Amino acid sequence: DTAVSQTPKYLVTQMGNDKSIKCEQNLGHDTMYWYKQDSKKFLKIMFSYNNKELIINETVPNRFSPKSPDKAHLNLHINSLELGDSAVYFCASSHPPSDRDYSETQYFGPGTRLLVL
């Protein structure tokens, strides 16, 4: 009954490789997110998709390419991995943002710990 799941949990790879991280949610949400947590635990949003459409794209190198094959999945592909990409990547999901006077709660996955050697 996992709500937001990510695979793999751990990923160790060499510089220059290409890798993908997968995220799936079974909460029926339309909106999904990728966040990056660096070695100092600082969390920052990278991307957000709403109903398979990209709605947030922060200043992330274009080596990072999100793909949303359907509303329940948001994958993150990283080309030409660099040492600085080592981090924990969190996927999250929520109902879509609206103009009502509240913010939709985001539910987070367990994270994917990426180590680039």
Next chain:
Amino acid sequence: AQSVTQPDIHITVSEGASLELRCNYSYGATPYLFWYVQSPGQGLQLLLKYFSGDTLVQGIKGFEAEFKRSQSSFNLRKPSVHWSDAAEYFCAVVPRLIAGGYNKLIFGAGTRLAVHP
């Protein structure tokens, strides 16, 4: 500049003692306010949130937070800490939505809580 500040990087308390974790924000309009907890090696779990109304918000695990507009603060409290509360605590905001706005969580740097027996 718009920001979320958690002034305390580390806090250590004794089991059974009370706890207060500080959070200040700097936004023109009061944002939506959240507290998340991250246990070691785990994802983020929502403790509580404030959108409007009663300024004292009750959350899970015995936590509460008080919104003070005059101080731009949203401090997290717990009257009696348990050893299992040792974790990283993140204050986060979503700036008030404008038409077509996006549900982007902006995190503070986190406060690491250690609990002594």
